[in-house]
Amino acid sequence: MALTQLAHSASALLPLVLPSIAAILAFAIFQRYFAPNPLSNLPIVGEEYHGYEKKRQAYLTKAKDLYLEGYTKFKHGLFRIVTPNANSVIVVSPRFLDELKKLPDDVVSFDAANDDSMHTKYTLIPTHEPILPHTIKTSLTPSLPRLNPQLSEEVQIAFSQEIAPLMSSSPSDWAPININSKLLRIVAKVSGRVFIGPELCHDERYLEAAVGYTVSVMEAQRAVERMNPWVRPIAAWRLKEVRKLAQMERDATAFLRPVVEARREKQRKGEEKDNDMLQWLMDSADQGQGKQHGKWGEDTTTTRKLARLQLAISFAAIHTTTLVTTHAVYSLAADPKLQATLREEIQSVLQEHKGVFNTSALQAMKKTDSFLKETMRFHPLGQTSFNRKVLRTFALSNGQVIPKGSTIEVPNYAVSRDPEAYPNPDVFDPLRFYNLRNEAREKGEAEQAASGQFVSVNKEFLTFGYGRHACPGRFFAANEIKMILANLVMTYEMGLVEGETERYRDWDIAAGTIPDPTKDVMFRKL
Numbered sequence: 008m009a010l011t012q013l014a015h016s017a018s019a020l021l022p023l024v025l026p027s028i029a030a031i032l033a034f035a036i037f038q039r040y041f042a043p044n045p046l047s048n049l050p051i052v053g054e055e056y057h058g059y060e061k062k063r064q065a066y067l068t069k070a071k072d073l074y075l076e077g078y079t080k081f082k083h084g085l086f087r088i089v090t091p092n093a094n095s096v097i098v099v100s101p102r103f104l105d106e107l108k109k110l111p112d113d114v115v116s117f118d119a120a121n122d123d124s125m126h127t128k129y130t131l132i133p134t135h136e137p138i139l140p141h142t143i144k145t146s147l148t149p150s151l152p153r154l155n156p157q158l159s160e161e162v163q164i165a166f167s168q169e170i171a172p173l174m175s176s177s178p179s180d181w182a183p184i185n186i187n188s189k190l191l192r193i194v195a196k197v198s199g200r201v202f203i204g205p206e207l208c209h210d211e212r213y214l215e216a217a218v219g220y221t222v223s224v225m226e227a228q229r230a231v232e233r234m235n236p237w238v239r240p241i242a243a244w245r246l247k248e249v250r251k252l253a254q255m256e257r258d259a260t261a262f263l264r265p266v267v268e269a270r271r272e273k274q275r276k277g278e279e280k281d282n283d284m285l286q287w288l289m290d291s292a293d294q295g296q297g298k299q300h301g302k303w304g305e306d307t308t309t310t311r312k313l314a315r316l317q318l319a320i321s322f323a324a325i326h327t328t329t330l331v332t333t334h335a336v337y338s339l340a341a342d343p344k345l346q347a348t349l350r351e352e353i354q355s356v357l358q359e360h361k362g363v364f365n366t367s368a369l370q371a372m373k374k375t376d377s378f379l380k381e382t383m384r385f386h387p388l389g390q391t392s393f394n395r396k397v398l399r400t401f402a403l404s405n406g407q408v409i410p411k412g413s414t415i416e417v418p419n420y421a422v423s424r425d426p427e428a429y430p431n432p433d434v435f436d437p438l439r440f441y442n443l444r445n446e447a448r449e450k451g452e453a454e455q456a457a458s459g460q461f462v463s464v465n466k467e468f469l470t471f472g473y474g475r476h477a478c479p480g481r482f483f484a485a486n487e488i489k490m491i492l493a494n495l496v497m498t499y500e501m502g503l504v505e506g507e508t509e510r511y512r513d514w515d516i517a518a519g520t521i522p523d524p525t526k527d528v529m530f531r532k533l
């Protein structure tokens with residue numbers, strides 16, 4: 008009876024409601040198709056590629072050229088770039104960075120941009136986890152002076168396990184080594200020492216997850232990307248690549264469970280706490296950090312959550328650090344004189360510091376620092392930086408309206424090849440920043456001198472990002488890379504494989520650049 012009455016009154020209301028529904032629909036259609044597009048005044052790069060497949064191919068193989076073309080033409084303004092998935096990617100001149108960095112996260116969002124590009128709706132990889140940058144900034148970076156000797160010890164151990172067994176038994180012979188794959192394990196071990204402690208960082212289950220998670224995330228991301236967007240909500244969950252990520256998360260949780268339980272037991276007994284990222288994350292969580300912010304509404308203290316955070320930090324840290332180090336090794340292998348220059352510097356600094364890699368020794372390695380910064384300038388990992396999703400419409404100081412829903416980015420690679428920012432930008436000059444710092448210091452320009460450091464972020468050096476989300480792990484990465492390179496140049500001579508005369512060429516894949524992972528480098532003990 009009640010149902011019949013309800014149906015009756017609903018049908019009586021229908022004539023009143025229908026016009027409103029029609030009006031809302033008409034407004035939505037107008038907004039979607041006929042409202043003036045605030046971006047229509049912006050030039051577009053890559054417009055000549057018609058159809059999804061041509062656009063995809065162009066972006067996959069020529070993204071670097073497209074960004075360079077746009078930046079050369081519209082250096083001080085904005086342009087749009089055609090990408091396979093989005094029509095509203097706006098490439099912004101770095102001159103707007105100072106105003107952009109002041110905008111809050113609910114206007115331009117780092118996390119939402121990652122959600123889009125990594126398809127986190129389906130891959131469920133952890134984003135929106137301020138507990139990670141928070142813990143890196145408040146616990147990891149301040150602990151570096153204490154941690155440096157441990158890192159240095161771990162570098163030695165990792166080298167003895169990963170490189171030494173591959174060396175020829177005759178000291179005068181050269182041995183070919185696929186250094187990229189070896190560096191992945193070395194970086195995972197050295198980082199792991201600080202992320203989960205000295206024993207577990209050698210456990211193959213940890214190493215497999217630390218190295219393999221990033222690869223699996225990229226595979227899952229590509230699998231979702233290949234799927235028609237309309238089908239994704241129903242079918243993306245069933246992709247084998249996506250299911251593999253869920254399995255990795257379960258494995259990581261099972262691996263960590265006894266470790267977390269043992270640490271909680273220690274805490275209960277009042278024993279001394281461990282001093283690593285896992286413990287700091289547990290402590291931050293106890294203080295309510297994660298509970299406040301956790302995206303999935305999970306209790307941060309659960310082992311599952313801690314496992315997700317460990318996977319997330321591996322994702323952020325291991326491959327990035329390895330790629331930069333591999334780029335550096337390829338440049339060294341092609342340039343014996345550069346090896347000698349760095350060897351001389353490192354030897355003399357270590358002599359002054361009684362052979363210890365402490366903070367002041369690392370800071371004194373200014374040529375090595377300059378070489379690393381030039382490596383990242385010349386071989387940035389991405390064509391773009393400061394990738395942010397616009398969550399609320401805003402206007403730039405030049406009046407340009409940037410609508411909600413668009414994505415903004417800064418053309419990092421093109422900026423790093425701008426002759427106004429860098430004289431002779433197409434020349435790889437390992438001592439570029441060393442000389443710049445010296446000149447600035449002589450002129451009393453302290454700020455300019457500081458901006459030449461590897462870890463400094465500025466509008467011309469964006470490989471670590473910019474603003475409040477600029478990479479918090481860069482101080483740790485800088486120390487780790489310097490120690491690895493120092494060990495390499497102090498122990499080995501490096502060279503290219505027979506038949507190669509020039510530094511190995513990079514691989515450009517869409518908006519990313521990686522050192523060719525198939526190449527070997529020749530090693531001979533000094």
Ligand code: HEM
Pocket residue numbers: 117139140143320323324325327328331388392393394469470471472473474475476477478479480481483484
């Ligand atoms: C040379 C190696 C590295 C490179 C090139 C690199 C690069 C970057 C870049 C470009 C960003 C985004 C910044 C932005 O958009 O403004 C970022 C963010 C981040 N990086 Fe790194 N990174 C490196 C190493 C590390 C390491 C070793 C860690 C951890 C110890 C780490 C942890 C993070 C985290 C947690 C974020 C997110 C920051 C946030 O949410 O605010 N990174 N990194």
